[in-house]
Amino acid sequence: MPKLNFGFQITNRKRIIGALFTFIFVFSFIYYLLPSALVKAQDCGTNLDCQISQIQREIDALSPAQEKNKQDLAALNKQITDLNAKISKLTLQLKTLETQISGREKDLAYTKAIFDEKAKSQYTFLRLYDPITPFLFSDNASQAFQEIALRQKATDANRETLEKYAGDLAALKSDKETLEKSKTSLSSFQSQVAEKQKFLAGEVAKVDSYLTSLSAKQQELLAAKSGSFIASVGDSELADDYKASIKGFRESAPSGSFAVFSFGAYTHRKGMSQYGARGRAQSGQNYKQILSAYYGKEPVSKDTGGTINVAGVGNINFEDYYLMGIAEMPSSWHPEALKAQAIAARTYAYRYKIEGKQICTTEACQVFRKSKADNPPAEWKNAVQATRGQVLEDVVTYYSSTSGGFSTTSGWDTTDGSGGANFFDKSYEKIGGSPWAYKAWYRQGYTASGATCGQDDPWLNNEEFTDIVNAAIVLKNGSDERIYPLTTSCWTNGNPYSYAELRSKGGVSAVTSVSVIQGNGTTNEVIINGSIHLTGAEFKQAFNLRAPGYIMIPQKAFAFFNIEKK
Known part of the structure; x- marks a missing residue:
């Protein structure tokens, strides 16, 4: 039978192994440079320009080599992919051969059984055979010679069967040996390739991570030089929804996720922060200090007797009924915060009173509830009575729940x-426990029970976040009406760009790093992958247009947020 060839040749093997050792040398060289580069950066002391320049030199020195390494690694990965395809094909062939060999073993076992019977018969025949017999029992010599010839052919046929069996047996043994060698070689080479590929991918990732850290450090230094900063938020579960809190994000979001957290929401950021007032009261400040911090002045006494015209209610007593029904702060809060709220509410309504104007009962003015006025809680009643007649002069006493640690009228609301x-x-809103101070918003409206449009959390994977960045890039280059969420079921039917379409318009394939530069109560800049620069307003616009479901930054006239990456 023909000899089967199980040997396989991998012509690129030497070249691949050579490339692997080249990579090892290059990465060793890079890591030899990294420590010295770090030492040199420390020589700059506190000189920010020196540190920024030093980091840029490190990036410039490492980036070209790393880019070349990535290209080479991509080529190597392609070769390995091709090799693995060949190995898979060979493995399939070997499995097929094993099946064939198994079948041949059965056939040969049957052949051997037949051969054994023939051998036994031939042996018996030879033992009993008398060469004279054909001549004695034949009618003539020709017939005798014919019988001898037939017996000789039978003997030759048996001998050929024996030789064929021996040949098949030898071929089978050779096939098995070759098969085992091929499988051993295959397994060994697969392990080598997998090990080297894993090593190289890890080394490339390490250098990428190092370059990203250099870029982030450079952005921090630039921020410090310009007076801006990169916010750092502690592990605080302040949000009224666990998944919307930084604690929930850090504990439960999948690795690699992004989330955008707003500093304050649904606020005009003017006047007093109610949660800030609570935090100040809990820190020992009295109501006069609280009001002075937010409005720049202390209250004075005025004649606040008489009535006020309230929409839907009519003219009612100003001090003893209207103010008792103000429902803007929980009565369980600190007494000094309640007093500050009473004076702010009194001052706000006092203008309507003295000018004879009607005041509304909703958040458009300030919330009044007749049921509360009929039976005011003791704590709130005490706060109103303790500050009776006290108002702030020459100021409109705006206030809101949470301003995000910064007010346009008084600046930073910190200790x-x-x-x-x-x-x-160090913000008073955090001390006061505001659930809106730092929150990732993903529900419709501002309640913790609003609809989610199928988005069970505010966390974004890399593809979703990258898509928002690409939307910002497109918007920056010119507005486009097709940029809105792909989750059209909760908005309106339409034809939004797909991920691929946005990416093809000058976008990026993935986000590897993000830095957020903060200023005075505003997000100055968002830097993506170290090279894409967006203003806070540009990012917020794209985010609110493109983010899935109801995920949003609920800030109307400002942009003050942070981007977390896990």
Whole structure:
């Protein structure tokens, strides 16, 4: 039978192994440089320009080599992919051969059984055979010679069967040996390729991570030089929805996720922060100090007797009924915060009173509830009575739940009156426990039970976040009406861009790094992958247009947010 060839040749093997060792050398060289580069950066001391320039030199030195390594690794990965395809094909062939060999073993076992019977018969025949017999029992010599010839052919046929069996047996043994060698070689080479590929991918990732950290450090230094900062938020579960809190994001979001957290929401950021007032009261400030912090002045006494015209209610007593029904702050809060709220509410309504104007009962003015006025809680009643007649002169006493740690009228609402990277952790709104101080919004409206449009959390995977970045890039280059959420079922039917369509318009394929530069109560800049620069307003516009479901930054006249990456 023909000899089967199980040997396989991988012509690129030497070249692949050579490339692997080249990579090892290059990465070793890069990591030899990294420590020295870090030492040099430290020589700059506190000189920000020096540190920024030093980091840029490191990036410039490493980036070309890393780019070349990525290209080479991509080529190597393609070769390995091709090799694995060949190996898979060979493995299939070997499995087929095993099946064939198994079948041949059965056939040969049957052949051997037949051969054994023939051998036994031939042996018996030879033992009993008498060469004279054909001549004795034949009619003539020709017939005798014919019988001898037939017996010789039978003997030759048996011998050929024996030789064929021996040949098949030898071929089978050779096939098995070759098969085992091929499988052993295949397994060994697969392990080598997998190990080297894993090593190289890890090394490329390490250098990428290092370059990203350099870029992030450079952005921090640039922010410090310009007076801006990168916010750092502690692990605080303040949001009224666990998934919307930073604690929920860090504990439960999948690795690689992004989330956009707003500093304050649904606010005009003017006047007093109610949660800030609570935090100040809990920190020991009295109501006069609280009002002075937010409005720049202390209250004075006025004649506040008489009535006020309330929409849907009519003219009612100003102090003893209208103010008792103001429903703007929980009565369980600190007494000094309640007093500050009473004076702010009194001052706001006092203008309507003295000018004879009608005041509304909703948030458009300030909330009044007749049921509360009929039976005011003791704590609120005490706050109104304790501050009777006290108002703030020459100021409109705007107030809101949460301003995000910064007010346009009084600046930073923090324990030291300044911003900086840790401004949130020292904000009075955090001390006061505001659920809106730092929250990722994903529900319709501002309640914790609003609809979600099928979006069970505010966390975005890399593809979703990258798509929003690409929307911002397209918007920056000119508005486009096709940029709105792909979740059209909750909005309106239409034809929004697909991920691929947006990406093809000058977008990026993935987001590997993000830096957010903060200023005085505003997000100055969002930097993507170290090279894409967006203003806070540009990012917010794209985010609110493109983010899935009801995910949004609910800030109308400002943009003050942070982007977290897990």
